[in-house]
Amino acid sequence: MGTARPVNPTASRSNLTVSLVNLTVSRSNLTVSLVNPTANRRNLTVSLVNPSASPRGLTATRASLTATRMQRIRHRKGRRMKDKNIRPHGIFVLVLGFVLSVGVVSTNAFAKPAPVTKITFKLTDHHVPPGAAVTGSILVRTRSDHQWVPFAGAPLSVRVDGTEVLTLVTGTDGRATMSYVAPEGGHVMRAVFLGDDTHKRARRAQGFSVVAGATAVPAGPVLTATAGITIVNLSWTVPFDGGSAITGYAIYRGTTSGGETLLVTVAPPGTIYADLAVIAGTTYSYRVLATNADGDGALSNEVSATPA
Numbered sequence: 001m002g003t004a005r006p007v008n009p010t011a012s013r014s015n016l017t018v019s020l021v022n023l024t025v026s027r028s029n030l031t032v033s034l035v036n037p038t039a040n041r042r043n044l045t046v047s048l049v050n051p052s053a054s055p056r057g058l059t060a061t062r063a064s065l066t067a068t069r070m071q072r073i074r075h076r077k078g079r080r081m082k083d084k085n086i087r088p089h090g091i092f093v094l095v096l097g098f099v100l101s102v103g104v105v106s107t108n109a110f111a112k113p114a115p116v117t118k119i120t121f122k123l124t125d126h127h128v129p130p131g132a133a134v135t136g137s138i139l140v141r142t143r144s145d146h147q148w149v150p151f152a153g154a155p156l157s158v159r160v161d162g163t164e165v166l167t168l169v170t171g172t173d174g175r176a177t178m179s180y181v182a183p184e185g186g187h188v189m190r191a192v193f194l195g196d197d198t199h200k201r202a203r204r205a206q207g208f209s210v211v212a213g214a215t216a217v218p219a220g221p222v223l224t225a226t227a228g229i230t231i232v233n234l235s236w237t238v239p240f241d242g243g244s245a246i247t248g249y250a251i252y253r254g255t256t257s258g259g260e261t262l263l264v265t266v267a268p269p270g271t272i273y274a275d276l277a278v279i280a281g282t283t284y285s286y287r288v289l290a291t292n293a294d295g296d297g298a299l300s301n302e303v304s305a306t307p308a
Helices: 055-109
Strands: 034-039 044-048 117-123 133-144 147-150 155-160 163-169 175-181 185-193 202-210 223-228 231-236 248-254 261-266 272-275 284-292 303-305
Touching: 117 185, 117 202, 133 185, 133 202, 155 175, 163 175, 223 284, 223 303, 231 284, 261 272
Parallel strands: none
Antiparallel strands: 034 044, 117 133, 133 147, 133 175, 155 163, 155 185, 185 202, 223 231, 231 272, 248 261, 248 284, 284 303
């Protein structure tokens, strides 16, 4: 048995001081009666007066305190759960805002991309004999007002097995022709437009081989034109026949550069032609090509003449 009387009892989260009056303790029994207990989240102050043996009362008091604590715990858990629900949404909103802002900046930065450039590259023959030129044509187009139009003046690099062998510039029709004599073996030829400030880079590749015994279309002749009185005289060189005999020549004429159409064919061994169907003062453009069993050869250079 003992008696204690502390002064100014206070309670906190870590300490609890209790005012005791006539606290009776025995080895088998401890009874406490609580009067006016008050508590908040930070402290709990309890006054004990005239304790008596009442296990049931003590149990009820403990149940009351337990219920109060459970309410606080549920309240705190509710707040934490609410925070957990809010935080992910907040983070999602922040990330979404950042992505949208970056997208707006990117869209503004690339709102007007350089026009797309398209190359069409064709070889006349993919198998040629040694000494024969590999010939082909290149067409370069670009986008303008949602339409594909010829890209005039486009500088081109022609590369064989990665090494530049020719440089070309497209005409007003966006076209360029190429001719190259390669060593024996298999090769890859690329036509490359390197791009500029207003057009995107583009390239196309074709494979070919130089094989003994192979035949190919003829190479392009060299053409000249001389104007006279209501006449234009044409003459051309005999090109390499590609390993197969030349069977004829086709002459093309037009009144605009690059706009030539078939005028007439000439049988070998002829290499001249007099064009009498002309009008004085009109300028004509001409081209010629040779043919053999493999097909039409490469076009010659373009020439023009104005008859008197």
